[in-house]
Amino acid sequence: MSSPNRRVAQLRELLRRYNREYHELDAPSVPDAEYDRLFHELEELEAANPGLKTLDSPTQRVGGRPLTAFEPVRHAVPMLSIRTETDFGPGGAANFDARVRRELGLPSHLSVEYAAELKFDGLAISLRYESGVLVRAATRGDGETGEDVTHNIRTIDQIPLCLAGQAPAVLEVRGEVYMRRDAFDALNARQRELGEKTFVNPRNAAAGAVRQLDFKIAAKRPLSFFAYGLGEVVDWDIPLTHSGMLDALAAFGLPVCPDREVTRGAAGLIDFHDSIAAKRDKLPFDIDGVVYKVNDRALQTQLGFVSREPRWAVAHKYPAQEMLTTVEAINVQVGRTGTITPVARLAPVFVGGVTVTNATLHNIDRIRQLDVRVGDTVIVRRAGDVIPEVVDVVMDRRPLREESVDLLETRQVPQYEPFEMPTSCPVCGSHVVREEGEAAYRCTGGLVCTAQRKQALLHFASRRAMDIEGLGDKLVDQLVDVGLVRTPADIYRLGILKLAELDRMAAKSASNLLAGIDKSRNTTLARFIFALGIRNVGETTAKDLARHFGKLDGLIEAASREDESAALSVLQSVPDIGPVVAHSIRDFLREPHNVEVIEQLRANGVSWPEFEPSEVVPAGPLLGKTLVITGTLPTLSRDEAKALIEAAGGKAAGSVSKKTDYLVAGEAAGSKLDKAQELGVPILDEAALLALLAKQPE
Incomplete structure (x- = not known):
């Protein structure tokens, strides 16, 4: 076999498989962009090698076969797909307009009127009304024959069971069943509460709901619908334009998307494409492009069809929000509050309009759910300004190696082991802990960790903590960036000469800041405990700790006991301190780096009145209230x-x-x-x- 023959066979096999996953199983393993890329490659090979084109090629068919569990429905008017314009920029609109004008033989001074709409990311459905009553709903299927899903479509509140006004004898309405983003988020939240599998995206959730055998399952999923076209029509004078037809459908009570426009020429199409792109991420539902249709239905008839596609319509896509790439490494990043987030380092991929090399994996639970490993082929999603994330793994592309079972047998196992979270912070070396009931891991080195430095210093100097007047965001940024301050203890080592060298810091400003720093040396134990920035320890808890222990050494000694249960028991003897707060205090004060900074603060003159615990409890009129x-x-x-x-x-x-x-x-x-x-x-x-x-x- 020649190389084109082999590649055509490979592509057809892949596309048939992906078609079945998408249309029949509602569980696509690759993003739309990957399918489109392979489809266009097959089209080009068949065009270059006409002898290889066959009637059963995916380029000659639409969608997949109906499931045998549903009654088949023969479409009176085939549900065909439309051509996709692969140029994401203005050229996509200009190319379509040029083709239409060429086919119609229009002179240069005449422009074509177009109906411009959104390209929804859902499941295509045909609704058949007879004398205004919904009698059947069917999926696209292979374009010729779909599946009867009437029992599920009836559960969608937006779809009228009876049309308003004087309805035609037969009206087949074509449209898209989809799921709003807020409904999708709520559905996944319920799935997590029930301990069940969550959905990858709204399209899969919507398609899966429509194709349930039990309508009660579909009824629990919040689905929506937009009408955008016609199938068979009997006894109705169809309006002369596509936009007029949509207005008529809306008058019948069918939902039609308001984000549509009638425009002229390539310039009008480009303006529509750009305006929708600007608000794409703010739409309450997913789209992957816009659709242009010649508005005049008589011109649509004149243009006709080529192969499987109408000449009078095209889908103009935006840069894909999901793409395939490979994971080259998995690292962790430490945030400003100490949260440790796993990050996938990726082979560069163009997605969502930018080249992406990193994607968040959120937390260890998400990694285990997806089973992401180094070497995996993954689906990366980037929408708008949202941080790129890994949403799925293509398991059949996972690199494998042979492992010996015994002398005579080997087996295929993953080449790379599962990822594990580090036990120490990659930035400062402090212990990493995971609090009970939390998904995130955290670094305990709050006073010394470079990643947390600015946040820790601002909190330390804040009014309710050490109350260092003049030490705000911009000055902290400068002090950290030039290396003058690494920990809170360094604040008390600052001199006027170094401060005066900073931007917008004259001698008088430096002198005022040093006076504020010196004043803060005399504080209270409660303020000092709060200033340390121990997770879950607010002002009230800091006061409770100060009142209970009286001395900082007593608190440190209690938290640092070798016997963890004994230490937690002592900490929880403080009023209103439970196990979560007790663990946070113990984790912080058992970290040697933090205790060292505390000692440096004391050595630099930071002090407070200390008492024996018995002396701390005030004998006032509100005691215990x-x-x-x-x-x-x-x-x-x-x-x-x-x-x-x-x-x-x-x-x-x-x-x-x-x-x-x-x-x-x-x-x-x-x-x-x-x-x-x-x-x-x-x-x-x-x-x-x-x-x-x-x-x-x-």
Whole structure:
């Protein structure tokens, strides 16, 4: 066999397989762009070698065979596909307009009127109405014969069971069943809750729903429909234009997409293509291009068909949002908050209008679900500004190696082992942990990790933490970028000469910053604990820890116990600290890098009053009481009110619950007041709060 013969045979086998996966199984293993590429290669080979063209070639047929589980439906008017324009740019529209004008023999000064529409990414359906009543719905199938899916189509609320107005004797409406993105996300969320397999994309979910034998399954999936064409019509004067026909279908009560336009010439088509491209990612459903149709139906008849496609219509696609490539490596990235995200390093691939070399794998659960490995051929998706992601693996392209079973037998196994998350941070070497109930892994080196450095420093200097006036975003960026500050301890080593060299930092500004830094050396234990940025430890928890332990060394000693259960037990003895927070505190304070920075801070003069635990509990009138503040108080700021409550032994909480003893309500109190009244929580105004604070403790 010659090379063209072999390649044609290979392509036909692949395309038949992909056709069956897409049209019959609703489980495509390759993206549309890969199918299109192979299809066009086969078309070119057959055009160059006419003797190789056969009637059973995929280029001469449409779609796949109907499933035997459904009753076959012979289409009175075949459901043919339309030609795809492979030029993604303006040339695609210009090429189509030039072909139409050439076929019609139009002079240069006359332009053609076109109906421009969206190319939906769903499942083609034919609806047959007789005397206005829906009697049958069928899939495209192979274009000549489809499958009867009436029982499922009836579950789609958008599709009328009876047409409005004076309906024709027979009206076959062609259109697309699809799933909105928000409906798709909600469906996958339910699938995850039930522990069932999620869907790769809305098209697969919609197609799978339409082709269920049990209509109850289809009814649970939120499907939608747009009409865009006609099949058989009896006893109806069809409007003279395609756009007029769509308006008439809408008048019958059928849903027609509003994103359509009547325009003229190549320039009009290009404008439509560009305007839809600009808002493609904001549409509530997926499209992969636009469709141009000669608007005048008489001209459509004059143009006719070639092979399997009408000459009067074309699909002008956008750059594919899904493409095939291979995984060359799997690494991890450390985010600003310490989250560790696995990333696939890819063979460069053009997808979504850009060349992509990296794609997120989200987390280890997603990797295991897909079973992504180095060497795999994967489907990469990029839509708009969304970070590229790996959405599926083409398993039959996985590289294999032989493994000996015994002296006489070998077996094929994957060439590469499954990926495992690192146990130490690739940036700073600190321990990596995964909190219970979380998908993500995190680096525990919050004070020393380069990836977290700027975030950690900004939090450390913030008003509710160390309150270093003048140390904001832009200055932190400069200090880190020039290498002056690596950890919070370096802040207290800064000198005026180095600071004065920074952009927009004169001697006076540097002097003011140093004064703010020096002032922050005298703080409280609660502020210092909060400033460390321990995950899940907010202001209230930091105060609880300070009140309970009295000394930082006592907290560090408790968290660092070798016996994990004993350490967690001690930490959870602090009021309102549960297992998640206790684990976070232990993970942070057992990391030697973090403890070293704490010691450096102390050595540079950062200090606070320390007490024995028995001395820490204030004996005030609000001892053991929980209060919530809402609205605007007449004279006290919220921070001032919280400070008074805590000084009197009370706790200032953020939300109302059954454990709330009082709600302090000011002007414009909102939902917290409603919740307190519902639960019967006593309501105080500012005067009542001050009176309560003035009482002597019992």
